[in-house]
Amino acid sequence: MNWRRFFRRGETDREQREELDFYVDVTAEEYIERGMEPDEARAAARRKLGNAIQIREEVYRMNTFTFLEGLLRDARHAARMIRTKPGFSAAVLLSLALGIGANTAIFSVLNAVLIRPLPYPGSEALVGVYNKIVIQGQIFEDAALSPGMYAASKESARAFESFGVWSPGAATVTGSGDPEQLVAVTATQGVLPTLGVPAYIGRWFSNEDDSPGSPETVILSYGYWQRKFGGDRGVLGRTMVIDFVPHQVVGVMPRNFRLVDVAPDMLLPQRFPKIGLGPEEFSYNGIARLKPGVAIAPADQDLARVWKIWAEMEGGGETLQAFHITPNLRPLKKDVVGDVGSVLGVLMGALGLVLLLVCANVANLVLVRAQSRQQEFAIRAALGAGWGRIARELLVESLTLGVAGGALGVALAYAGLRVLIAQGPTSLPRLDEISMDGTALGFALVCSVGTSLLFGLAAVLRFGIPGRIQSARGATQGVKQLRAQNGLVVVQVALAFVLLVASGLMMRSSFALRAVRPGFTHPEWIQTVRLRIPEALTADTEQVIRTQSEILRSLSSIPGVTAAGFASGLPMELEYHNGFPIDVEGRTAVGKVSPNRAAKRISPGLLAAQGTRLVAGRDFTWEDVRDHHGVVLVSENMARENWGEPRNALQKRIRQGKDSPWLEVVGVAEDVHAYGVNQPAPATVYFRAGGRSATFAIRSERAGTEAFVRDVANAIHAVNPNLPLAKVRTLNDVYRGSLARTSFTLVLLGIAGGMALTLAIVGVYGVLAYAAAQRRREVSIRVALGAEPNALKWWFVRKGLLLNSIGAAGGLVLAVGLSRWVASLLFGVTPLDPLTYVASGAVIFAAAMAASYIPARRAASVDPMETLRSE
Amino acid sequence: MVQGTLDMLVLKTLVLGPAHGQTIAHAIEQGSEDVLQVEHGSLYPALFRLRNRGWIAAFWGTSENNRKARYYRLTPEGKRQLAAQTSRWEEVVRAIGRILNPVTEKRG
Numbered sequence: 001m002n003w004r005r006f007f008r009r010g011e012t013d014r015e016q017r018e019e020l021d022f023y024v025d026v027t028a029e030e031y032i033e034r035g036m037e038p039d040e041a042r043a044a045a046r047r048k049l050g051n052a053i054q055i056r057e058e059v060y061r062m063n064t065f066t067f068l069e070g071l072l073r074d075a076r077h078a079a080r081m082i083r084t085k086p087g088f089s090a091a092v093l094l095s096l097a098l099g100i101g102a103n104t105a106i107f108s109v110l111n112a113v114l115i116r117p118l119p120y121p122g123s124e125a126l127v128g129v130y131n132k133i134v135i136q137g138q139i140f141e142d143a144a145l146s147p148g149m150y151a152a153s154k155e156s157a158r159a160f161e162s163f164g165v166w167s168p169g170a171a172t173v174t175g176s177g178d179p180e181q182l183v184a185v186t187a188t189q190g191v192l193p194t195l196g197v198p199a200y201i202g203r204w205f206s207n208e209d210d211s212p213g214s215p216e217t218v219i220l221s222y223g224y225w226q227r228k229f230g231g232d233r234g235v236l237g238r239t240m241v242i243d244f245v246p247h248q249v250v251g252v253m254p255r256n257f258r259l260v261d262v263a264p265d266m267l268l269p270q271r272f273p274k275i276g277l278g279p280e281e282f283s284y285n286g287i288a289r290l291k292p293g294v295a296i297a298p299a300d301q302d303l304a305r306v307w308k309i310w311a312e313m314e315g316g317g318e319t320l321q322a323f324h325i326t327p328n329l330r331p332l333k334k335d336v337v338g339d340v341g342s343v344l345g346v347l348m349g350a351l352g353l354v355l356l357l358v359c360a361n362v363a364n365l366v367l368v369r370a371q372s373r374q375q376e377f378a379i380r381a382a383l384g385a386g387w388g389r390i391a392r393e394l395l396v397e398s399l400t401l402g403v404a405g406g407a408l409g410v411a412l413a414y415a416g417l418r419v420l421i422a423q424g425p426t427s428l429p430r431l432d433e434i435s436m437d438g439t440a441l442g443f444a445l446v447c448s449v450g451t452s453l454l455f456g457l458a459a460v461l462r463f464g465i466p467g468r469i470q471s472a473r474g475a476t477q478g479v480k481q482l483r484a485q486n487g488l489v490v491v492q493v494a495l496a497f498v499l500l501v502a503s504g505l506m507m508r509s510s511f512a513l514r515a516v517r518p519g520f521t522h523p524e525w526i527q528t529v530r531l532r533i534p535e536a537l538t539a540d541t542e543q544v545i546r547t548q549s550e551i552l553r554s555l556s557s558i559p560g561v562t563a564a565g566f567a568s569g570l571p572m573e574l575e576y577h578n579g580f581p582i583d584v585e586g587r588t589a590v591g592k593v594s595p596n597r598a599a600k601r602i603s604p605g606l607l608a609a610q611g612t613r614l615v616a617g618r619d620f621t622w623e624d625v626r627d628h629h630g631v632v633l634v635s636e637n638m639a640r641e642n643w644g645e646p647r648n649a650l651q652k653r654i655r656q657g658k659d660s661p662w663l664e665v666v667g668v669a670e671d672v673h674a675y676g677v678n679q680p681a682p683a684t685v686y687f688r689a690g691g692r693s694a695t696f697a698i699r700s701e702r703a704g705t706e707a708f709v710r711d712v713a714n715a716i717h718a719v720n721p722n723l724p725l726a727k728v729r730t731l732n733d734v735y736r737g738s739l740a741r742t743s744f745t746l747v748l749l750g751i752a753g754g755m756a757l758t759l760a761i762v763g764v765y766g767v768l769a770y771a772a773a774q775r776r777r778e779v780s781i782r783v784a785l786g787a788e789p790n791a792l793k794w795w796f797v798r799k800g801l802l803l804n805s806i807g808a809a810g811g812l813v814l815a816v817g818l819s820r821w822v823a824s825l826l827f828g829v830t831p832l833d834p835l836t837y838v839a840s841g842a843v844i845f846a847a848a849m850a851a852s853y854i855p856a857r858r859a860a861s862v863d864p865m866e867t868l869r870s871e
Numbered sequence: 872m873v874q875g876t877l878d879m880l881v882l883k884t885l886v887l888g889p890a891h892g893q894t895i896a897h898a899i900e901q902g903s904e905d906v907l908q909v910e911h912g913s914l915y916p917a918l919f920r921l922r923n924r925g926w927i928a929a930f931w932g933t934s935e936n937n938r939k940a941r942y943y944r945l946t947p948e949g950k951r952q953l954a955a956q957t958s959r960w961e962e963v964v965r966a967i968g969r970i971l972n973p974v975t976e977k978r979g
Contacts, residue, residue, distance in 0.1 A: 016915065019941050049912045050911065058916045062920065
């Protein structure tokens with residue numbers, strides 16, 4: 001037996017027929033020659049040959065795989081069934097498409113974000129290099145490196161094949177057209193070789209590039225190169241003015257190049273002075289490629305050795321000990337992906353449950369349909385069809401439905417992903433890598449086949465096994481049939497309950513987040529713009545603050561502006577958050593390193609512009625700034641922690657480390673949830689304004705409108721036309737961004753919960769409607785004998801509610817068991833929140849009530865005479 | 872008809888040269904002096920089987936009365952098989968003969 005013959009079996013049969021026809025013709029001719037009548041001769045020739053059809057069949061069987069042949073026939077049969085039962089098919093295909101589509105979409109995201117390797121060659125060997133720091137018993141896993149640590153590690157770490165540090169930032173390009181602020185990454189020479197992504201044209205940074213004193217260089221991104229230079233290869237060697245200093249272009253990175261989680265417009269060399277690197281300033285992200293065969297734990301030990309030697313030589317031992325600093329390497333993927341894994345895991349789980357629900361629902365439909373075909377099965381069994389034959393047909397039908405539904409689902413998933421990518425939720429890393437690849441398609445196929453087998457098996461177990469095929473003639477309701485369906489409904493209700501609880505918990509978290517007073521008011525009225533005044537423009541730091549205050553005055557005169565100020569960073573601008581150890585007079589023991597506090601530099605009027613209340617004391621004044629008064633503001637929780645009452649904080653003194661002067665607390669501001677409303681408000685110290693970079697906050701009801709943004713730009717350029725504007729947005733954008741992950745999860749879990757509820761309602765309704773239709777005759781007789789229609793109605797409703805209660809009880813157990821998986825996504829609500837459980841139960845109960853009542857009423861309102869006559 | 876003998880008879884018939892199905896059927900029927908009465912149809916699956924084994928080959932030709940017909944001829948492998956099967960057949964026949972006529976055996 002071979003495939004070539006299988007595919008030629010039709011042709012072979014035609015030839016065989018020709019050959020047999022030839023036999024008959026030739027033999028008949030011989031008979032005619034012997035004197036027979038033509039008709040008689042042909043008949044005699046046929047007799048001589050025997051049964052031609054049987055001969056052809058015998059040859060055909062030698063050419064085919066009987067099983068496969070049967071499968072194909074069953075599939076054709078199934079396709080015909082799908083066409084001829086449009087209602088049933090539409091219901092099944094739609095549920096399958098939704099279930100499989102949703103799962104495939106989420107899996108594609110999961111696959112792109114968590115499973116696929118990072119887009120760097122040999123990416124398993126890449127690690128992020130961080131410090132683990134312990135402050136007041138609290139562990140920070142991802143403190144960055146200091147320049148000293150970098151230099152020491154580069155010099156003597158043995159576990160690394162290559163190593164570098166980098167930090168994201170901004171750079172200003174001037175000299176051609178409007179000044180432009182771009183996303184820039186400063187990186188040491190080792191960063192690009194570590195990633196192993198070759199330059200598209202030109203070269204990486206050399207050791208010379210990151211030595212101070214050598215000519216400044218820059219590497220461009222593909223996008224910026226295209227945008228600014230039209231993809232001209234002659235760009236190498238050209239000079240660009242970046243931050244008012246000429247830089248020579250030495251390379252262009254390939255398209256889609258990302259440095260961990262940043263897509264920079266340009267890379268600048270990170271230059272550290274060769275000597276005098278202090279132990280402070282932990283602000284550089286380390287990245288390394290481990291030598292082949294080196295695991296993370298030994299690399300950690302190696303680095304700990306290096307840092308110990310470094311600390312002894314540079315005198316950083318005290319710092320190292322005070323903060324319990326230990327090296328903390330981790331796979332680079334973790335840096336890129338962050339903690340989105342838990343969200344995706346929960347969503348995948350939720351949608352998996354929805355798929356199970358779909359499965360149960362379809363199984364129900366298939367059971368009902370198979371029930372109506374019981375007579376057909378019985379006849380076929382009587383004619384000699386084996387149970388295997390019928391079972392196979394049922395399975396092939398299910399598979400055909402499943403695969404067709406899966407194909408629709410893949411189309412849905414594809415469309416859904418396009419929408420998702422277009423929406424571009426900021427909380428999803430590696431968004432641009434999301435696509436439907438072979439793995440995702442394979443997953444969809446497995447889902448399709450898996451679900452088909454599940455719901456196909458339901459029908460087979462019910463009808464397709466020996467002893468189950470029997471005449472359905474005259475049978476009323478199959479008790480077993482109803483038992484199977486009841487079981488499926490119970491499962492559906494249980495799963496729907498779990499999903500309702502999950503989306504309910506997310507909803508409560510979302511409300512809780514929105515109810516948090518973030519420490520600022522009406523973020524939609526706060527226009528923000530980030531400005532940096534570069535050294536090349538103003539060398540004098542006094543001049544910097546004068547320019548900033550001038551800009552502030554200019555901004556304040558815009559019509560509709562009620563308040564304005566600036567700060568080193570606004571709430572939720574995590575990229576600018578900063579912290580220092582703060583000594584409190586009379587409380588910090590001498591010789592001890594004090595705890596780290598969030599620190600901001602703010603201008604007078606900023607708190608008013610933010611809408612942050614002063615709890616006690618006063619705001620900064622311009623005199624404080626101009627005359628360098630030693631004053632400081634603190635947050636309410638900082639004040640309570642150290643002095644009990646906010647009022648008591650006034651006139652107390654704090655300082656930034658033992659070498660700084662004492663500063664007097666003159667005001668206490670309300671707590672600000674600066675790291676996002678889902679994080680506790682950090683204890684914060686507000687220093688008076690200073691520094692070259694600042695985010696301006698301008699409060700106006702016109703914020704965010706194009707006209708207002710133009711007014712802001714004009715006001716700033718009236719002071720200095722060369723200043724580029726960055727991060728032009730309202731604080732609301734930032735605020736909403738911090739809610740984005742919860743919203744994203746909420747929306748998707750909400751969809752899953754909604755689907756689950758709908759499916760469960762359909763399930764309950766379907767089973768009761770079916771049971772009611774089956775018992776129509778019985779009900780008619782009862783009514784004819786004088787049964788109360790109302791009592792009958794409640795009999796059906798009670799049945800629905802009973803199924804529902806069993807399902808809900810199962811769901812409760814399941815939900816309690818599964819709730820810890822969502823715990824990490826919740827805010828302000830426990831995973832066992834009673835309100836959510838009760839509400840979910842109530843929703844399920846109401847839905848079941850509605851779904852039971854309609855078929856019950858219909859069943860009870862039958863006209864007994866008509867029914868009995870028609871049966 | 873004894874299992875496998877039809878195959879052997881077909882091969883034997885084809886030793887004389889290529890022939891189509893009808894000729895083979897008649898040749899077998901007549902050669903055995905009508906002792907072996909075959910339903911001629913049962914020949915065709917046998918032909919197909921032999922063709923798949925590569926013992927005979929088929930080709931389309933023109934019959935004596937100018938019609939398109941499928942002819943069969945013996946392949947070298949078929950010749951080998953015929954020789955092997957014939958000698959095995961003769962052994963079997965001799966063995967059966969010895970059992971049926973033990974007296975002759977003693978005398979000889």
